Amino acid sequence: MSNALAEERERSILEDRELVERFKRGDQSAFARLVDKHSAKAYQIAYGVVANREDAEEVTQDVFVRIHRALPKFRGDAEFTTWMYRIAMNLARNKYRWNKSRGSQRNVSIDAPLPGSDDDDGRHIDLAETDLPPDERNQVDELEQQALEELYKLPELYREALVLRNVKELSYEDISALLGCKLGTVKSRIARARDELRKRLGL
Amino acid sequence: MSENVEQTGCPSFDSISAYLDGEAEGQETAHIESCAHCQRILASLRTLDEVVTRSCQPPEGLSARILAACSADRETASPTIIPFWGRSLVRYAAAIVVTLGLAFAVKQTVGGTSPDHASPTPPSPTIADVGTGGIGPDSNPIDPGMTRVVSADGGNTAPVNVMPVAKRLVTSQVSHVWGGKSLDRVEKDLSAQLPEGAKWGLTRDNAGVSIQASLTDEQLQKLVNGIHAQGYDLFSPELPQPNQEERVKFLGGSKKIIYQARFVNVNDN
Numbered sequence: 396m397s398n399a400l401a402e403e404r405e406r407s408i409l410e411d412r413e414l415v416e417r418f419k420r421g422d423q424s425a426f427a428r429l430v431d432k433h434s435a436k437a438y439q440i441a442y443g444v445v446a447n448r449e450d451a452e453e454v455t456q457d458v459f460v461r462i463h464r465a466l467p468k469f470r471g472d473a474e475f476t477t478w479m480y481r482i483a484m485n486l487a488r489n490k491y492r493w494n495k496s497r498g499s500q501r502n503v504s505i506d507a508p509l510p511g512s513d514d515d516d517g518r519h520i521d522l523a524e525t526d527l528p529p530d531e532r533n534q535v536d537e538l539e540q541q542a543l544e545e546l547y548k549l550p551e552l553y554r555e556a557l558v559l560r561n562v563k564e565l566s567y568e569d570i571s572a573l574l575g576c577k578l579g580t581v582k583s584r585i586a587r588a589r590d591e592l593r594k595r596l597g598l
Numbered sequence: 599m600s601e602n603v604e605q606t607g608c609p610s611f612d613s614i615s616a617y618l619d620g621e622a623e624g625q626e627t628a629h630i631e632s633c634a635h636c637q638r639i640l641a642s643l644r645t646l647d648e649v650v651t652r653s654c655q656p657p658e659g660l661s662a663r664i665l666a667a668c669s670a671d672r673e674t675a676s677p678t679i680i681p682f683w684g685r686s687l688v689r690y691a692a693a694i695v696v697t698l699g700l701a702f703a704v705k706q707t708v709g710g711t712s713p714d715h716a717s718p719t720p721p722s723p724t725i726a727d728v729g730t731g732g733i734g735p736d737s738n739p740i741d742p743g744m745t746r747v748v749s750a751d752g753g754n755t756a757p758v759n760v761m762p763v764a765k766r767l768v769t770s771q772v773s774h775v776w777g778g779k780s781l782d783r784v785e786k787d788l789s790a791q792l793p794e795g796a797k798w799g800l801t802r803d804n805a806g807v808s809i810q811a812s813l814t815d816e817q818l819q820k821l822v823n824g825i826h827a828q829g830y831d832l833f834s835p836e837l838p839q840p841n842q843e844e845r846v847k848f849l850g851g852s853k854k855i856i857y858q859a860r861f862v863n864v865n866d867n
């Protein structure tokens with residue numbers, strides 16, 4: 396990470412810390428600022444995992460409702476965004492799993508990562524065969540829509556890594572902490588997701 | 599790993615991808631910046647990144663709706679006004695007070711609430727720290743009864759109109775995802791919670807446990823409270839939520855709701 400980025404990040408962390416403290420002292424506008432600052436990132440994580448707008452918004456609202464409740468006992472020295480990303484990831488994954496288990500007859504389960512990958516996770520990977528619901532189709536331009544559909548079809552492990560990368564301030568190290576895997580695994584999952592997507596989109 | 603990386607001396611596709619994220623090694627950086635072939639790959643990755651980023655943009659007014667949801671969630675707190683929202687909220691303050699009054703009345707008539715599940719505070723914040731309830735859209739996201747906020751001009755900082763909190767009916771089919779530290783006891787825990795004579799079934803697969811039960815809305819609320827009290831965390835925002843009877847408009851009577859619950863292990867990563 397460049398110095399300028401590192402500095403910006405440091406400033407942002409300090410600002411979050413101050414906002415959390417102000418909220419703890421009863422200043423609700425500090426919470427509003429936290430929401431304003433971070434809700435788009437929570438949404439991006441959720442969207443990438445659940446792959447539809449309605450569920451992503453539901454998850455995002457839920458993330459901040461839970462944060463709002465728990466913030467009074469949030470430790471001042473912990474990083475707000477790390478905590479928020481983890482909640483968003485957990486809630487989004489659960490929503491995704493739920494959606495998947497409802498349409499499980501349409502999913503193909505394979506036992507190995509994509510061929511050619513050196514992923515060391517060993518978890519099962521499900522390839523969702525489900526298309527986006529029709530009402531999702533009109534909201535984005537053709538390439539974006541196609542990207543979304545292909546993103547949705549990517550194995551969970553790869554999509555999650557790429558989507559977390561999409562939240563620009565997350566480093567590979569942050570992502571590896573969030574996903575609970577090694578740095579090298581993050582690098583290869585992101586690359587793999589990009590490689591698959593650009594082939595499928597003809598880029 | 600990609601057929602596009604065929605030039606001798608070019609770093610791997612993984613490295614070019616890492617370069618895009620500012621995570622490449624020093625000697626790779628020098629090559630990538632001076633190699634036309636690498637630059638072409640990089641250009642396609644930049645385009646891809648833009649498309650993916652654009653396709654995941656949040657809808658307008660998201661922050662305002664989040665704040666409204668948080669406000670509605672503070673059902674037991676005094677109805678103070680969030681300054682950020684500006685004056686338009688004042689007009690609705692009276693409605694909120696009335697609704698809160700109703701909520702308390704309902705809580706008293708329903709009765710039978712379980713004691714709050716005392717969650718331990720782990721040293722670092724985790725999902726366990728953030729409680730288990732949640733407000734969010736039910737199956738119908740634009741249900742007028744919902745506490746949703748519409749921004750006056752679509753901007754996140756504009757004053758917003760808040761609809762009063764309203765109790766909602768439980769939908770005829772409810773789907774919940776629960777997280778548990780261990781799933782071995784789900785069957786035992788549930789059979790202790792389900793009302794006598796209730797119809798229910800349980801299936802287990804290698805990813806979790808699913809149950810389906812047919813219950814009245816009041817029975818379902820009690821079941822949800824009971825599951826929560828046994829230490830499971832509810833991840834779905836759909837009503838009913840543990841110990842939040844005040845958000846539910848109970849029908850009474852014997853109309854049955856199909857309840858599907860999926861239990862997943864939360865220690866899997």
Ligand SMILES: [Zn+2]
Pocket residue numbers: 605607608609629630633634635636637
């Ligand atoms: Zn090269």
